[in-house]
Each structure stands twice: as C-alpha cells, then as structure tokens.
Amino acid sequence: MSLLEARNVSWSVDGQRIVDSVSLHVERGECVGLLGPNGCGKSSLLRMMYRHTRPDSGSVHLDGRDIWTLSPREFAQKVAVLGQESAHVFDYTVQEAVMMGRIPHQSPWARNSAHDLQVVEDCLRQVGCLHLAERDFSGLSGGEKQRVLLARALAQEPEVLILDEPTNHLDIRYQLELMHLVKQSGRTVQVALHDLNIAAQYCDRIYVMQGGNVITRGTPASALTPENIARVYGVDALVDRRPGTGLLRVSITALSSTAAL
Numbered sequence: 362m363s364l365l366e367a368r369n370v371s372w373s374v375d376g377q378r379i380v381d382s383v384s385l386h387v388e389r390g391e392c393v394g395l396l397g398p399n400g401c402g403k404s405s406l407l408r409m410m411y412r413h414t415r416p417d418s419g420s421v422h423l424d425g426r427d428i429w430t431l432s433p434r435e436f437a438q439k440v441a442v443l444g445q446e447s448a449h450v451f452d453y454t455v456q457e458a459v460m461m462g463r464i465p466h467q468s469p470w471a472r473n474s475a476h477d478l479q480v481v482e483d484c485l486r487q488v489g490c491l492h493l494a495e496r497d498f499s500g501l502s503g504g505e506k507q508r509v510l511l512a513r514a515l516a517q518e519p520e521v522l523i524l525d526e527p528t529n530h531l532d533i534r535y536q537l538e539l540m541h542l543v544k545q546s547g548r549t550v551q552v553a554l555h556d557l558n559i560a561a562q563y564c565d566r567i568y569v570m571q572g573g574n575v576i577t578r579g580t581p582a583s584a585l586t587p588e589n590i591a592r593v594y595g596v597d598a599l600v601d602r603r604p605g606t607g608l609l610r611v612s613i614t615a616l617s618s619t620a621a622l
C-alpha cells in the first residue's frame with residue numbers, strides 16, 4: 362500500500378477544471394517530484410494532498426485511510442507542509458515559529474516539554490539557523506524564512522513532508538542544501554519544483570503536469586527527455602549525464618521553435 366496516494370482527484374474553480382482526474386502515489390521513503398509550467402495545477406493538487414482543499418471528486422489516502430476521515434491533529438502528526446504562504450507566523454520569534462511544529466504532539470494547554478525544546482533546537486541547528494532563534498521571524502530574509510519554515514516542518518516529526526516550491530527565495534547553495542537536508546531527513550517527500558536539475562538530482566520519480574493533467578511520469582531519466590521538455594515548457598533542451606557523478610543534466614538551449622507557448 363502506498364503511504365500517500367491521490368486517486369483520480371479533480372478540482373475546479375468557477376467552472377474551470379484546474380486539476381483533472383489526477384492519480385499519483387508516493388511510496389514510503391520515496392522523494393517524488395511534481396513538475397510543470399506556471400499555472401498547470403501543481404499547488405492546487407498539493408493542497409488536496411495536504412488536506413487543505415477537498416477534491417470535487419476522487420480521494421486522497423494516507424496509509425490507506427481517506428485523509429478527510431482523519432482529524433486535523435492526526436493528519437498533522439503524520440504530514441508536514443512547507444507551502445508558499447507563511448503569513449501566520451509573522452508575529453513570532455524564530456524559536457516560537459518552529460515550536461508551532463510541536464503543536465500536533467502536545468496536549469491542549471500543555472507547556473513546552475524539555476523534549477519539545479530539544480527537538481526545536483535540533484531542527485534549527487539542522488537548517489543552520491540556531492543563531493536566529495531569538496530574532497523576529499518577520500525580520501528574516503526570504504532564504505532565512507524558508508529554512509526556518511523547513512525547521513518547523515521537521516519539528517513536527519512527520520512521516521511525510523509535502524513541499525511546494527521549497528527552493529523559492531534561496532540562493533543556489535541553499536537550494537542544494539535544502540534539498541540535501543530534506544533527503545537526509547529520511548522522510549517520505551512529495552515536492553513541487555521548477556528546477557529540472559534539482560528534480561533530476563533529488564527525486565526518485567517525477568510526475569509532469571500540464572493543464573491540470575499528468576502528462577508523463579517515471580524516473581527522472583525517463584520523464585525528462587528533450588521531447589517532453591519541449592512539449593511541456595516550450596524550450597529546447599540538451600539532456601546528458603554529468604562527467605564524474607553520472608547525474609542527469611538538463612541544459613536549456615533555446616526557446617523551442619515548434620512548441621506553442
């Protein structure tokens with residue numbers, strides 16, 4: 362049984378189908394990438410997978426259970442999200458913001474335990490932000506905020522991490538560091554990404570969306586072909602292997618002369 366699975370989920374807004382009967386599964390320990398151009402429905406699909414939006418039809422299952430039969434607390438004990446919005450932590454210090462990750466594991470009105478404090482400290486150290494613990498979250502740079510929000514997600518000690526474009530705002534070194542940390546955490550990961558090379562490097566499997574549909578899926582090597590890249594993104598690409606590491610490398614060479622944007 363897959364750990365996380367969307368079965369034929371659809372979602373429309375104002376009569377327009379944004380996600381169109383998409384099925385996707387994430388096995389325990391896998392890192393699964395979700396790719397596709399702006400507006401193709403990645404975030405809308407992820408919002409259904411992290412129990413933010415109910416699908417109009419179809420269902421999402423965690424360990425075989427429909428996620429809408431779980432309480433928000435039960436769900437949050439198992440799934441943490443690094444989304445694109447972080448407004449709700451704006452009035453807190455970094456330490457307090459990361460402590461929010463402990464809420465699903467605390468009883469109501471309980472004080473933070475020594476274990477909670479230790480987990481928060483460990484997670485801040487892991488993302489290289491322990492020195493920011495007393496700072497106001499709102500005063501951090503975009504990249505610092507993103508790393509602190511990852512610390513909050515890790516502090517939740519979830520089985521599954523759902524990440525929506527987590528490398529936004531990060532410089533190239535921190536983009537790689539964040540993905541490295543995510544992989545090192547040993548969690549099961551579902552991640553929407555724009556960078557094809559990061560996807561090729563860190564994802565075990567990839568789903569590529571276009572216009573609300575999954576149009577191809579598979580290993581990075583089978584999904585990220587020049588033909589698929591031209592079809593989906595409208596650019597010409599050279600795909601080869603890096604000397605030394607053998608990792609897949611995607612070089613965008615030009616706007617495609619054949620694909621319509």
Ligand SMILES: Nc1ncnc2c1ncn2[C@@H]1O[C@H](COP(=O)(O)OP(=O)(O)OP(=O)(O)O)[C@@H](O)[C@H]1O
Nearest residue numbers: 374379397398399400401402403404405406526553
């Ligand atoms: N709540 C909403 N109300 C109206 N339209 C919406 C809503 N949510 C999403 N959409 C529309 O659905 C489409 C898909 O949006 P979505 O954010 O899922 O795409 P995406 O693939 O994540 O894009 P990006 O890569 O730009 O983040 C877009 O055209 C968007 O404007």
